[in-house]
Amino acid sequence: MGEEEAYEFVTSTLEKERIEPYTREESEVVHSVQQCINCGICLSHCPVVAAVGIYRFSGPRSIAVELSRSPPEFWATGDTIYLCTGCGTCMEVCPKNVNIPEIVNMMRSRILRFRPDLVPKGLHVVRETILEHNLAFVPLEDVEDKTESRDMRLEHYGLPLIETPEEAKSEVLYYPGCQAEERSQEVREAAKIILDRFEVGFTMLEDMCCCGLPSRLMGDKDTAEKLASRLKQRIDELDIKKIVTTCAGCTSNIGDASFAYDWNVPVLHLVEFLTDEVGTDKLAKAFTKPRGKEKVKVTVHDPCHLIRHTSRQLMDKALLLLDLIPDVKVEVSTAADSCCGGGGLVAYHSKDVSKAVVKENLEAIRLLEAQRVVTPCPLCTAQLEDNLFQSGSSIEVDDLTVFIAQRLSNKG
Amino acid sequence: MNLEADIVIVGGGMAGLVAGTIASEGGLSSIVLRKGESATSMSSGAIDVVGYLPDGTIPFESPKEGLVALASLYPFHPYSILGFGEGKPAFAEKVITGVEAAVGWLKDKLKDSVAKIVGGLDSNILSLSILGTTKPTCLIQETMVSDGFANEFDSTLLFLGVKGYPDFFASAAAKSFLEQSEIEQEGPRKVAHSTVRISPFGNTCNISASEIARHLDHDDALGELLPQIKKTVDTLGATHVALPPILGIKNARGNRQRIEEEVGAIVFELLAFPPSIPGLRLQRALEETYRKSGGQLLLGHEALSAYKEKNRYVSVQAGAPRRSIRISTKAVVSATGKFIGGGLRGAEDGLTETVFNLMTVTGNLIQADNIRPYDYTSPFAVDTGGHSIFSCGLTVDPQFRPVMPDGQPDADNLFAAGSTLAGYDYLVEKSGLGVALVSGFYAGKNAADAAKEVD
Ligand SMILES: Cc1cc2nc3c(=O)[nH]c(=O)nc-3n(C[C@H](O)[C@H](O)[C@H](O)COP(=O)(O)OP(=O)(O)OC[C@H]3O[C@@H](n4cnc5c(N)ncnc54)[C@H](O)[C@@H]3O)c2cc1C
Ligand code: SF4
Ligand code: SF4
Numbered sequence A: 001m002g003e004e005e006a007y008e009f010v011t012s013t014l015e016k017e018r019i020e021p022y023t024r025e026e027s028e029v030v031h032s033v034q035q036c037i038n039c040g041i042c043l044s045h046c047p048v049v050a051a052v053g054i055y056r057f058s059g060p061r062s063i064a065v066e067l068s069r070s071p072p073e074f075w076a077t078g079d080t081i082y083l084c085t086g087c088g089t090c091m092e093v094c095p096k097n098v099n100i101p102e103i104v105n106m107m108r109s110r111i112l113r114f115r116p117d118l119v120p121k122g123l124h125v126v127r128e129t130i131l132e133h134n135l136a137f138v139p140l141e142d143v144e145d146k147t148e149s150r151d152m153r154l155e156h157y158g159l160p161l162i163e164t165p166e167e168a169k170s171e172v173l174y175y176p177g178c179q180a181e182e183r184s185q186e187v188r189e190a191a192k193i194i195l196d197r198f199e200v201g202f203t204m205l206e207d208m209c210c211c212g213l214p215s216r217l218m219g220d221k222d223t224a225e226k227l228a229s230r231l232k233q234r235i236d237e238l239d240i241k242k243i244v245t246t247c248a249g250c251t252s253n254i255g256d257a258s259f260a261y262d263w264n265v266p267v268l269h270l271v272e273f274l275t276d277e278v279g280t281d282k283l284a285k286a287f288t289k290p291r292g293k294e295k296v297k298v299t300v301h302d303p304c305h306l307i308r309h310t311s312r313q314l315m316d317k318a319l320l321l322l323d324l325i326p327d328v329k330v331e332v333s334t335a336a337d338s339c340c341g342g343g344g345l346v347a348y349h350s351k352d353v354s355k356a357v358v359k360e361n362l363e364a365i366r367l368l369e370a371q372r373v374v375t376p377c378p379l380c381t382a383q384l385e386d387n388l389f390q391s392g393s394s395i396e397v398d399d400l401t402v403f404i405a406q407r408l409s410n411k412g
Numbered sequence B: 001m002n003l004e005a006d007i008v009i010v011g012g013g014m015a016g017l018v019a020g021t022i023a024s025e026g027g028l029s030s031i032v033l034r035k036g037e038s039a040t041s042m043s044s045g046a047i048d049v050v051g052y053l054p055d056g057t058i059p060f061e062s063p064k065e066g067l068v069a070l071a072s073l074y075p076f077h078p079y080s081i082l083g084f085g086e087g088k089p090a091f092a093e094k095v096i097t098g099v100e101a102a103v104g105w106l107k108d109k110l111k112d113s114v115a116k117i118v119g120g121l122d123s124n125i126l127s128l129s130i131l132g133t134t135k136p137t138c139l140i141q142e143t144m145v146s147d148g149f150a151n152e153f154d155s156t157l158l159f160l161g162v163k164g165y166p167d168f169f170a171s172a173a174a175k176s177f178l179e180q181s182e183i184e185q186e187g188p189r190k191v192a193h194s195t196v197r198i199s200p201f202g203n204t205c206n207i208s209a210s211e212i213a214r215h216l217d218h219d220d221a222l223g224e225l226l227p228q229i230k231k232t233v234d235t236l237g238a239t240h241v242a243l244p245p246i247l248g249i250k251n252a253r254g255n256r257q258r259i260e261e262e263v264g265a266i267v268f269e270l271l272a273f274p275p276s277i278p279g280l281r282l283q284r285a286l287e288e289t290y291r292k293s294g295g296q297l298l299l300g301h302e303a304l305s306a307y308k309e310k311n312r313y314v315s316v317q318a319g320a321p322r323r324s325i326r327i328s329t330k331a332v333v334s335a336t337g338k339f340i341g342g343g344l345r346g347a348e349d350g351l352t353e354t355v356f357n358l359m360t361v362t363g364n365l366i367q368a369d370n371i372r373p374y375d376y377t378s379p380f381a382v383d384t385g386g387h388s389i390f391s392c393g394l395t396v397d398p399q400f401r402p403v404m405p406d407g408q409p410d411a412d413n414l415f416a417a418g419s420t421l422a423g424y425d426y427l428v429e430k431s432g433l434g435v436a437l438v439s440g441f442y443a444g445k446n447a448a449d450a451a452k453e454v455d
Helices: A003-016 A024-034 A045-052 A061-065 A075-081 A087-092 A099-115 A123-131 A143-157 A177-183 A187-197 A213-218 A221-238 A249-258 A270-278 A280-286 A311-326 A351-366 A378-390 A400-406 B013-027 B063-073 B092-109 B170-184 B208-217 B220-235 B254-264 B279-292 B434-455
Strands: A173-174 A242-245 A268-270 A294-300 A329-332 A372-375 A396-399 B005-012 B030-032 B116-121 B127-129 B134-135 B139-140 B156-162 B190-196 B240-245 B267-269 B296-299 B302-309 B312-321 B324-334 B342-345 B350-353 B414-416
Touching: A003 A351, A024 A099, A045 A061, A045 A351, A061 A099, A075 A099, A075 B156, A087 A099, A099 A213, A123 A213, A123 A221, A143 A187, A143 B414, A173 A187, A177 A378, A187 A270, A187 A396, A187 A400, A213 A221, A213 A249, A242 A249, A242 A270, A249 A268, A249 A378, A268 A270, A270 A280, A270 A311, A270 A400, A280 A311, A311 A329, A311 A400, A329 A372, A351 A378, A372 A378, A372 A400, A396 A400, B005 B013, B005 B434, B013 B030, B013 B279, B013 B324, B013 B434, B063 B092, B092 B116, B092 B139, B092 B434, B127 B139, B127 B434, B139 B279, B156 B170, B156 B220, B170 B190, B170 B296, B190 B220, B208 B220, B208 B279, B220 B254, B254 B267, B279 B296, B324 B434, B414 B434
Parallel strands: A173 A242, A242 A268, A294 A329, A294 A372, A372 A396, B005 B030, B005 B324, B030 B296, B156 B190, B156 B240, B240 B267, B324 B414
Antiparallel strands: B116 B139, B127 B134, B302 B312, B312 B324, B342 B350
């Protein structure tokens, strides 16, 4: 038996035993977990543990030293492992920077493959949607409905409509992501306004498809990879040299793919594209007081996928941008960098946990005088908005992209 | 986008945050890069200055006494370095004044924080632990002050546990405490133990310290606890109540005061195993102090390398998960910790410093680039002589600049502080946070001076 053949033979027996060998990337993640010294620092910081207690969610240390060490199948962890929001707080405070969020994805992928019955139903629903539409949400079937919803939103936010540029016209791809494409269309439109205002040539995909983050988070590796390579194919066809996004999840997930598969295409959040490539001088001149809007006190929320999965620098840049806008005062919330509970697809099956996590943010926001919360992610925006509203608060939430677009002077 | 700061500090534990705050106070801009939390956050939160001689078993009466002994017996101990003047050997007086200045400064900085500390160099405090044993330490958090139950004639000490909190067994602690007091022929007249119920999420098994502490940060939770403590104290006639350190992450001081008022006894927290809440409080308080001083704390950033021009570092390269930045600077402090912090790495092929590729040495100042760390451990996990691997690290000149094999500093403007330094074993000496504080304090000052030279 040749080496190849022997390998095939062994892997086929593993299959029967329902054991899935680690890929090279996965081995790296496993190696990261092996570095855990069982110190417990992460336990004092995990927002889910803080919100629901270790009895319900045994937390990152337990993931590192117990749950992730129960292969081959990780079935026994099914009730716990889906409660991690993937916020990365544990990884950031850990002395060894153990990559808990990624080991969680890896474990979920084993469970999905061998024991799909243990995967929360809500995740199966999202999975079906993605498989059918290549989007995380069922798209509005009627194009006219979608246009109507867009126009209503534009009117509500006082934004003009900008023509969508043709494909293959520029090296910069603006990638809105599922939320801005299907739900928060104002974010997509606002980004177009901003890019147009600064005369940035850009293009958009005619057939937007999901970046693959939800698939990755539920453990559907195959779909995540399929979506990534589909995006890559489009990037190649259009000869894209740079991707600009407005969603924190897309920024980190496409960034990860670009890194893992050596795409050599930088993935930037609009915030950093503006501060780094447009430049603060130009920006400062472009801001005006929005018509009919008073001085406004805002507070910010830092999306986990930006600060902990990409870089804390991104929120520093967001604050720099806000600082350039006249009549905007930023008040800092003590829970600005605390996970909003919207991550890890937790809200799709355990809404109570997601709500318990966001409480921390809401309480800190309520202590401030801020009238609005601003955050550079449409997903965080939606999560905070829903929960603030449900808690009876009058504080409103804006996606930073929309907030900026509303305060730009006209071109020329 | 690249950044600029007069001083870049690598490491966000006690040493780094102190150095950063000192830099701000000197009117300089600074950035602290922190890749994770580490030993400072894991510690018991009590700041040891010096408890024992490296091979001693009887604790020093006072840190002052210890510093004098170190200065004469261990001239290259990080404390002794303060005594060097113009090439002359250590003067104990100078060491004591130097340490006193740093301790006084920290006490002032933390006085309004969650980790307010008390104590000083004139006596070591024998602090009670959750095992019922004592440990000599210099500065303890206010919530840990036990006000002399040992000497009062008519005192009753109550060890009070929490049902379902597995780190502390009040009965076992009481027992070992009694055994110890019998040997030493002192202590309170009576010792008692009991438990209370605190159920953060409605369950009373397997609860963790941080859950209880966070729970008690809320008013109503404390309200539930008060009558339970009062009842136990009244029944047993306790004058002193020893609790595990769970009185709160934010409100521990206020909570303690409220309990004392309500039950009419002295209430204090015990020292605990890592990771303990007081350690977390100390880490937070230091971070807050640094931020308030105007410094920029950059979390989630790891220093990867640094660039030198002639004899000075001019920039530090730092990476976050998906971005990297270059920070131009005039001086650098390396406060990267030891094996847990990540400043030192021990492997089969030797001991290396991870950011600047500096020379490492053993406790005896022999170059350690090629040692087998294994040879520097004792076969006994608990060995009064310690594991000599813990005294390995960087060796520095009297200005806290790391020295290279040629005996010269690696750069004119690179300083090192904290547990990355060689020549002391914090585990044996009980000197960990003290050395980090003092070396951070002076490395920060010296870095500030070096940065000012550039203008
Ligand atoms: C479990 C335990 C309990 C202890 N208990 C006590 C006690 O009760 N009392 C006492 O006095 N001492 C105690 N000590 C000792 C004491 O905690 C340490 O000696 C002291 O905290 C060291 O402080 P430091 O700032 O040098 O290092 P650390 O606190 O370890 O900090 C090092 C910092 O450097 C960062 N870092 C490292 N490399 C990089 C890089 N490349 N880029 C960016 N950042 C980097 C780390 O992330 C970390 O933030 C204890 C130690 C341990 C391990
Ligand atoms: S990623 Fe976030 S939710 Fe998950 S274990 Fe870590 S801290 Fe907790
Ligand atoms: S903080 Fe890191 S090393 Fe410590 S227990 Fe958690 S995962 Fe393990």
